[in-house]
Amino acid sequence: MTSQTLAETLDSRSLTSSVVGTRQTKDIFFLVGLWLALLIAFGTLITLLIDTFVTARSRLNTDFLTAFPSPFPEDTGIQAAFFGSLWVVVPAGLVSLFVAVCTAVFLEEFVKQDSRFAGFVSLNIQTLAGVPSIVFGILGLAFVARGALAWGFTIRTASVVLGMMILPIMIVSSREAIRAVPSSLREGAYALGSTRWQCIRRQVLPAAIPGIATGSILGISRALGESAPLIMLGALAYVSSNPAGFSDYYTVLPLAIFKYATEAQVEFQYAAAAAIVVLLVLMLALNLLAIIIRDRSRKSW
Amino acid sequence: MKLVHGEKKSSLVAKIVVAAIFVPLIVGSFASGASAAVKSGDNCKRRDLFRLEKITNPKTKSVTWVRCMVSTGSSLHAEKPKFSYQRVALRQADYRTTTTKTEIRMDGSSTVYPLMAVAAKYFYSTTNGLGKISIGLSGTGGGFEKFCKGETDMSNASRAISTTEIAACAAKGITYTEVLVANDGLAVVVNPSNPLKCIKMTELKEMWKPATGTSGVGSAKTWGAAIAGNTLGDLKLYGAGSDSGTFDSFNTFVHAKSTTSRTDYQATENDNVTVQGVAADKTALGYYGLSYAIENASKNKALQLDKGAGCVEANNANVQNGTYAMSRPLYVYVKNTAKEIGNIKKFLTFYLDNAQRIGDDALFVPLTAAQVGVAKAKVASL
Numbered sequence A: 001m002t003s004q005t006l007a008e009t010l011d012s013r014s015l016t017s018s019v020v021g022t023r024q025t026k027d028i029f030f031l032v033g034l035w036l037a038l039l040i041a042f043g044t045l046i047t048l049l050i051d052t053f054v055t056a057r058s059r060l061n062t063d064f065l066t067a068f069p070s071p072f073p074e075d076t077g078i079q080a081a082f083f084g085s086l087w088v089v090v091p092a093g094l095v096s097l098f099v100a101v102c103t104a105v106f107l108e109e110f111v112k113q114d115s116r117f118a119g120f121v122s123l124n125i126q127t128l129a130g131v132p133s134i135v136f137g138i139l140g141l142a143f144v145a146r147g148a149l150a151w152g153f154t155i156r157t158a159s160v161v162l163g164m165m166i167l168p169i170m171i172v173s174s175r176e177a178i179r180a181v182p183s184s185l186r187e188g189a190y191a192l193g194s195t196r197w198q199c200i201r202r203q204v205l206p207a208a209i210p211g212i213a214t215g216s217i218l219g220i221s222r223a224l225g226e227s228a229p230l231i232m233l234g235a236l237a238y239v240s241s242n243p244a245g246f247s248d249y250y251t252v253l254p255l256a257i258f259k260y261a262t263e264a265q266v267e268f269q270y271a272a273a274a275a276i277v278v279l280l281v282l283m284l285a286l287n288l289l290a291i292i293i294r295d296r297s298r299k300s301w
Numbered sequence B: 001m002k003l004v005h006g007e008k009k010s011s012l013v014a015k016i017v018v019a020a021i022f023v024p025l026i027v028g029s030f031a032s033g034a035s036a037a038v039k040s041g042d043n044c045k046r047r048d049l050f051r052l053e054k055i056t057n058p059k060t061k062s063v064t065w066v067r068c069m070v071s072t073g074s075s076l077h078a079e080k081p082k083f084s085y086q087r088v089a090l091r092q093a094d095y096r097t098t099t100t101k102t103e104i105r106m107d108g109s110s111t112v113y114p115l116m117a118v119a120a121k122y123f124y125s126t127t128n129g130l131g132k133i134s135i136g137l138s139g140t141g142g143g144f145e146k147f148c149k150g151e152t153d154m155s156n157a158s159r160a161i162s163t164t165e166i167a168a169c170a171a172k173g174i175t176y177t178e179v180l181v182a183n184d185g186l187a188v189v190v191n192p193s194n195p196l197k198c199i200k201m202t203e204l205k206e207m208w209k210p211a212t213g214t215s216g217v218g219s220a221k222t223w224g225a226a227i228a229g230n231t232l233g234d235l236k237l238y239g240a241g242s243d244s245g246t247f248d249s250f251n252t253f254v255h256a257k258s259t260t261s262r263t264d265y266q267a268t269e270n271d272n273v274t275v276q277g278v279a280a281d282k283t284a285l286g287y288y289g290l291s292y293a294i295e296n297a298s299k300n301k302a303l304q305l306d307k308g309a310g311c312v313e314a315n316n317a318n319v320q321n322g323t324y325a326m327s328r329p330l331y332v333y334v335k336n337t338a339k340e341i342g343n344i345k346k347f348l349t350f351y352l353d354n355a356q357r358i359g360d361d362a363l364f365v366p367l368t369a370a371q372v373g374v375a376k377a378k379v380a381s382l
Helices: A002-059 A062-066 A079-110 A116-129 A133-145 A155-179 A183-191 A196-224 A228-232 A253-261 A267-296 B007-033 B113-126 B139-148 B163-171 B201-208 B245-255 B271-280 B290-295 B316-320 B341-353 B355-361 B369-380
Strands: B052-056 B063-070 B083-088 B102-108 B131-135 B154-157 B176-190 B198-200 B236-240 B266-268 B284-289 B304-306 B327-335
Touching: A002 A267, A062 A079, A062 A267, A079 A116, A079 A155, A079 A196, A079 A253, A079 A267, A116 A155, A133 A155, A133 A228, A155 A196, A155 A228, A183 A196, A196 A267, A228 A253, A253 A267, B102 B139, B102 B341, B113 B131, B113 B176, B113 B341, B113 B355, B131 B341, B139 B154, B139 B163, B139 B327, B176 B245, B176 B271, B176 B290, B176 B316, B176 B355, B176 B369, B198 B201, B201 B236, B201 B245, B236 B245, B236 B271, B245 B284, B266 B271, B271 B284, B284 B290, B316 B327, B327 B341, B341 B355, B341 B369
Parallel strands: B102 B131, B102 B154, B198 B304, B236 B266, B236 B284
Antiparallel strands: B052 B063, B063 B083, B154 B327, B176 B284, B176 B327
16 A cells, blocks of 8 residues: 555645646746737837838928818818817817716715616716717707707817717716715714815815816827728818817817728828827827826826 | 916917918918019919919010920920910900809719819819819719709719600709710720730620629629630639719710629729739739829730721820720719809810810810710700
């Protein structure tokens, strides 16, 4: 029996070491796999960025930024599209921000969290946040551009529809931000005799600003890069001037890129790349702004 | 408040980034507005093409006009065109003195778009920024849908208005005038290495017709099946997507019905896809506008067409005189009761006075003198 046990022990030892061996190999394979995934994702991105910047280099100058659209690739520019984007996105962002914060405050502070109503509204908002943007475009075409409001294919139509599109995202992020404010802050305020409104106005909202700002700027970035609903809403291919009011016609940066990219003449591809760089820089600037706001007003409890 | 390390740095970067975007824009928009006094022969920039400037002689107070034009070579499409101000006699069509601001909105065919974009650009320069025109790209059918709902004043079309569209316009009480603005030819193209030079319309019909009893799949799988004795092998087809006016026109030319076409081909709204596809494939055949064919002559070879009376070369002259089998007129439709009708008349008069120049620059086949005459009479009656 003793010899058998010894043999068994030896056997089991070698077995153990071989198991450890395969486990370590698996570990290494897993690590290599992770690096490979990172490389593929990052490599593709870097390649795309470098390619775009190199292609864009010849057109990235003040002439391109200040020129208006043109049927000739040499003197085309994006001023109208740039200001069109600002005219559409800035009001959309501001109005949705206001509505989103009000909704979030109401849902977080005034409605019982476990009530049926709260559950119903939350479910709807989350569903809306996942609706494809083209659906908002069709909705806008039927009810804002035509139908009930009949605003036509103007800046205010586009602004309202983009506002509706980013509203659910903003509500969700604002709610998260408000929920993250510790309840001790509220209890302290109430203990000192403040009313509900004073508590929200002076304690909860200031504490939630970083989260709200980050969420809404990301929402605005999305609106800035959106093209599908605006195609439905008649964003134009050729506009010879900057918009001067909310009932003007418009074009936006993503559509300018789309138009350039689908032109037959090869020279337009350089303009497309340059417009992409401008849009990227604009988006990066917005994201940077979000980071700065978050860092400036970050508090630790 | 917790200070985060590196905060100063990030805000500086943000300022630089924002400044890099906005400063050139703001500076540029001021700089472009101011123009110094010019005289005949001065150089101008491409973006000022067609711009009119007034020159007043300080002694005699007499007024002359100069216009920014192409000064080297005859064409805008020369290798490196140069631009300079040249003396012009002010015509009725030059609306440098227009006092009312124009905001004309048009929509419609992507085929007519380049033509109207060139016209809009020149009109904008000529009116020194008063004549603003915006152009949409909904396609001929989409353009008419908006036009007959009263949402646009002008509709660009690569075919005449259809009976259903006429009914839609009539239902909304919209009356309109059709104006011929250019001639367009469709080109049938093959790879430059393809030995074929000329193709009969009947052969094209055989090539593109859907087989009976199938759901639109074509019967001709090889070149030999459509063209007797051809040994090139497999047939690879490229064409326009079913939403485009080019698709309608091609089918009308080939099958005499705008919706008849086989469906098993590479369909695209972007003619450049066809150019690249045919350039890469020796056995491919495709079609698109003649303007594209002229521009891409090095990559694709345009075939001569034979509608029964011999092979006819695909060129401007044959499109204008109608001997080429696939030539089509391009129209704009103007709403008679448009609020801006006065300015639309000015724009169209400007267009027709400069139809040759605009057609050339937009790579279209310009109108003949007789066609301009007819169109002018129509515009005058608006």
